[in-house]
Amino acid sequence: MKIGVVCYPTFGGSGVVATELGHALSDRGHDIHFITYKQPVRLNVLQANIHFHEVHVPDYPLFQYQPYALALSSKLVKVVKEHQLELLHVHYAIPHAYAAYMAQKMLNDQGIHIPFVTTLHGTDITLVGSHPFYKDAVAFSINHSNVVTSVSESLKADTLRLFDIKKDIKVIYNFIDADYYRHREKPCEREKIANKSEKVITHISNFRPPKRIIDVIKTFEVIQKKCPAKLMMIGDGQNRAAAQAYCKKQGLKDKVVFLGKSNDIDRILCFSDLFLLPSEQESFGLAALEAMIHKVPVISSNVGGLPEVNREGQSGYLLDVGDYQGMAEKGLKILLNPEIHQQFKQAAFELALNFDIKKIVPQYEAVYQKAILTQTY
Secondary structure (H helix, E strand, O other): OEEEEEOOOOOOHHHHHHHHHHHHHHHOOOEEEEEEOOOOOOOOOOOOOEEEEEOOOOOOOOOOOOOHHHHHHHHHHHHHHHHOOOEEEEEOHHHHHHHHHHHHHHHHOOOOOOOEEEEEOOHHHHOOOOOOOOHHHHHHHHHOOOEEEEOOHHHHHHHHHHOOOOOOEEEOOOOEOHHHHHHOOOOOOHHHOOOOOOEEEEEEOOOOHHHOHHHHHHHHHHHHHHOOEEEEEEOOOOOHHHHHHHHHHOOOOOOEEEEEOOOOHHHHHOOOOEEEEOOOOOOOOHHHHHHHHOOOOEEEEOOOOHHHHOOEOOOEEEEOOOOHHHHHHHHHHHHOOHHHHHHHHHHHHHHHHHHEHHHHHHHHHHHHHHHHHOOOO
16 A cells, blocks of 8 residues: 555654554555654654655745644645555644645545545643644544544543544554564663662653653652662653752752653663653553563553553552652562562563554554545545
8 A cells, every 4th residue: 555644753652653653564565655844753764665755834924823734735635646645644633634634625626535544642632632722623633534543442532532523433552563672682781870789760751741750750769768779761851950950959860860862762671670650641651661562660650541551560550640659669569579570570571562563553454444445525
């Protein structure tokens, strides 16, 4: 199939999922065309069957805010026509599904019929989409998609609760490439981060308020009083400065390492002993899954899609949002007992295999075939 993919080209989960899915589809012989305003951070344009088309937004002084959705829909029309695409797969309801619908209608007028699949990832529903200003546009975009998928049962339930949705929503989980991690050589650089007596605890996020960055540090603060440890903070965002100020105030500056946006996540996770994710909302929890495939137990909040990924008492523990004391206690239970720690490590890895990309890609291929065969306009 010739498939156009629309996503945000950032470090965020939806962009990563879209990019890795595109790579996997190209490996299976599909012709994949990424269409967005910048090359996605993980996109390998040298890979066979992978193409990138940049969306340029003209800067008109008339517009206070440049019309990206208009530019995107026009670009979609152009790429579909030039490359005879058979299907569009858009990640995020707005503006991507909205732009895909407009492109579909423009192409219909030219006698070209192309379906589009919309994948819901989370904040397009729970944060942006639920705002009264956007709510009608989100519902319209979902209801006019040919097929709709979501990355968790929790997100599907949120979508049906928040919007008047007429379309069926199929859950297709986010994924991990198990073979990639099985066959990678494990780097032995733990001594660069911590000494032998210290445990390595890790957190990865975009440092936005819903990630509760201070709770990460408070949990670590309690843990390190009973268990020597270092905390690796990977990511960047609006709460980073506050987190660094808190560490300085609490005398944790030498114990907490802020690494910013990093391409070395795998190298850090491979020698991490515990992963913390105390978010107040997670539609899936891709960071937790990435930790689990590296045999890292997860302490997380019991919200959103996290219980579908992190299994209570197996791969880690689930606690109420804000309960950093409880998270620390569960973390210590794992870290201070080598036998228990090993059990959690192995269970985390085995549960992560349920989300192997080889199990997920055929589900998307089936969705694509359904969209092409049952398209209505």
